[in-house]
Amino acid sequence: MSEPVVVVGGWASPFVTRVCIALKLKGVEYEFLQEAVGRKSELLLRSNPVHKKMPVLLHGGRPVCESLVILQYVDEAFPGSSILPDDPYHRAVHRFWAEYADAKLHTALRTMRGMVGGDKADAAEQVSAALRQLEDALAECSGGKPYFGGDDVGFLDIVVGSYIGWFGAAEKIAGLRVGVLDEASTPRLAAWAARFCAHEAVRDLMPDADRLVEFGEVLRAALAANVSSRP
Known part of the structure; x- marks a missing residue:
């Protein structure tokens, strides 16, 4: 077993x-x-x-x-198809962009959601700027194939794709008219995001934006209650 x-x-x-x-x-x-x-x-x-x-x-x-x-x-x-590329150089490139995505997206999205201080419009522009960089990374890493990982979802797809639900939620919370993942400025990435969310390994796990908005409200209330209960 x-x-x-x-x-x-x-x-x-x-x-x-x-x-x-x-x-x-x-x-x-x-x-x-x-x-x-x-x-x-x-x-x-x-x-x-x-x-x-x-x-x-x-x-x-x-x-x-x-x-x-x-x-x-x-x-x-675990056995099965590799998530990271086999080639050491390509593995290093994918790890670089994964670190970049986490460094640029996480805190800015939290600012947009009101979880940390800062200007929400400025944070939205930081996210958009990072996605424009990732648009170029997609072209470089995919080699013209559907995913960062090539023919199928890989390491970098998983890292960047895990934020997709929060893009929509943060946009709603921040009251943006134009989404940060915009087809006009990042057409490759927008098409990739749709493919990624429809993938059989992803579609049942990707949180809905509206449900994430509701979760954000519950989380803020819970954190506020924890602070107020401290001596």
Whole structure:
């Protein structure tokens, strides 16, 4: 019997979503343990005592932390088509753009959602500028094929694609008239996003923008309640 696989996290987190997509691509069955909104379980804190963040992958009871590390672990630990490119140089390029996406998108999207301070319009422009860079990266990495990974979804597709639901949610929260993922400025990326969300390994895992907006309201209320209850 194979060792059990457990994902500890929250359905709305892009970092958790990407882990679930990778496991589904590999055909790995797993148990999903949903964290309570605004709280951290003892299992999470025990499994990731350094950063105290989700997601955590438990494989045979052994924890693997940080989503980019988990993706690479999943690629190496389970059989099936590779998520990362076989060529070392291309692997390095995909890792570079994955780090770039997380560095440029995560905080700016949180600002747009009102989760951290800052100007929402400026944050939206930061996201748009990053997506224009990723438009060029898509052309470079895909070689004219449908995905960053070529003929099928790969590592970089999973990383960038995990934010797609939050693009729409952040736009609604910020009250933008024009979306950050705009067909006029990033046509390749817009077409790629539609393909990615329709992929059989993705479509049941990609959160809906309206549901994410509702989640954002619940999260803000939960965090505010936690702050007010502190002595």
